[in-house]
Amino acid sequence: MQIITAEELKARLDAGEKVNLVDVREPNEHAEFNIGGQLLPLGQIRNFETDAIDNLKDAEVIVYCRSGNRSGQAAMLLETLGFTNVNNLAGGMMRWQELYS
Template sequence: MQTITVEELKAKIDAGENLHLVDVREPHENAEFNIGGLLLPLGKVQTMQTDEIDDLKDDTVYIYCRSGNRSGQACLILETMGFKNVVNVAGGMLAWQEKIGK
């Protein structure tokens, strides 16, 4: 599993790169603050309900959560499901809000 800092991810977003962002937090967390990723809670990843992203197995997919813990778990699970290039956003949305803001 690769990792990326929030600053590196923000630079990619600002550069207009076409990114696949996946938020593995719960819906209420996503509603409070989100950077535009597809909401796919960790519980769905754990039960392999990943239809929304199954076509991205060969693409780079950036996974984030609140702190980087759940997204790390999601990355490991997705790798076992055949995803070739998952990237954990280190520090998650806590780091994003601290270093970049809302």
Template sequence: MNNISVKTLKERLANNEALHLLDVREPDERNEFNIGGHFIPLGQVMSFQVDDIEHLKNEEVICYCRSGKRSMQAAMMLETMGFTNVVNVEGGMLAWQSEA
């Protein structure tokens, strides 16, 4: 698993890169603030319910949550499922919102 800073992620999005984002937060968190991406809460990832992203096993998948802790767990779990290029957003959406 690799990490990506919020600054780098924002730069890549600003450059219109086609990214595969994975939001592993809970529905109420996503409703409060959302940057897009596939939505699979951590509990579903941990119970192997990732059919919606199976086709991305060999693509870069960038995981994010509120602070970066749950997304790190999700990234590690995805790697055990055979995903080959999983990235964790350092600091999560808290960092995203504080990064100007």
């Protein structure tokens, strides 16, 4: 698992780069505020329900949650499931909102 900072991710998004964002929070958290990631809660990943992103196994995937804890767990799980390039957003949405809201 690699780490990406909010600043690095924001710069890539601002440059128009297409990134594969996966939000591992719960639906209510995603509805409240998100940065465009595909919703795939950590519980689903724990149950090996990753069909929605299985096409990204060989692509870069950036996972995020509220603080970086759940997404860290998700990143490790995804790696055990064969995902080869997983990045965890350091500080999660708390850090993002601190910098950009």
